[in-house]
Amino acid sequence: MQIVARLATDGTILDITGDIDLAHSPAMRKALLEEIREKKTHKVFLNLEKVRYIDSSGIASLVEGLKASRDMGSRLILFGLSKTVREVMELSRLQKIFEIHDSEAQALGS
Amino acid sequence: MRGGRPIKSTNAGRGKGQPKSQMLLKLELKSNPEALCLVRAAIERAAEVLQFPDTDTRAIVRSVDEALANVMRHAYRGRAGLPIEISCHKLDSATTKEHHAGMEVILQDQGLALDPAKLKGRALDDIRPGGLGLHFINQSMDEVEFSRKKGKNQLRMVKYLVPAPQQAGSQGE
Secondary structure, eight states: OEEEEEEETTEEEEEEEEEESTTTHHHHHHHHHIIIIISOOSEEEEEEEEEEEEOHHHHHHHHHHHHHHHHHTOEEEEEOOOHHHHHHHHHHTOTTTSEEESSHHHHHTO | OOOOOOOEEESOOSOTTSOOEEEEEEEEEESOGGGHHHHHHHHHHHHHHTTOOHHHHHHHHHHHHHHHHHIIIIISTTOSSOEEEEEEEEEOTTTSTTOSOEEEEEEEEOSOOOOGGGTTOOOTTSOOSSOOHHHHHHHHOSEEEEEEETTEEEEEEEEEOOOOOOOTTOOOO
């Protein structure tokens, strides 16, 4: 899994590539919490277009990121969810808890 | 989506009442999270060979992955290099109670005995990290059965291959 950070006009986009599973979710959790808590980024956009798989540990990291962003008064915005990632979100019944957009353009305009 | 049954805990392994099966795949691996992607790829191919639709293939892959992650995290408490066996069987439609062919996956580990009372997963209304793996397995598979035998944990999961309904007005060839 690879994580690349890009600056957007009012926040940071984290481009994630690969599988977010037990082996790699700790790295995503660290990057996400660093962006939210330490860098105090107002809007963190998570680009999941190139994520082929996410497991429950990945979802747990996203929930932790969401809670941290609420604590900090910032926003965590997801976009580009694949069918596989959407299914897992639906199974977790978390699709309405997260701010989710189809594309980067929609996410940036939100 | 089918499934959604809670995990049944038994002290028995495969018994006389179990449907006939044919071994498709056997994997022996160590409790290293880096191995998960390899297992997912192998299970995905096995489900495709049995002609499961994409949604069911993803459900099987997800369940095996979550079950393996649970073994690594809970039964082996995160210790690497400990043995896990996965066997994958094709179930014969004539012998299953559902009268559908299917796929059975059995995971075995030599880790700590799990408390059946903790095999329920958490309520989804409680929004917090963790506790979702068992819920995913229960929602994704048709049968889920946990047993402890001769110092080994065994998790048996079954997904049935339900024939697609015939489209109205379709012409046979």
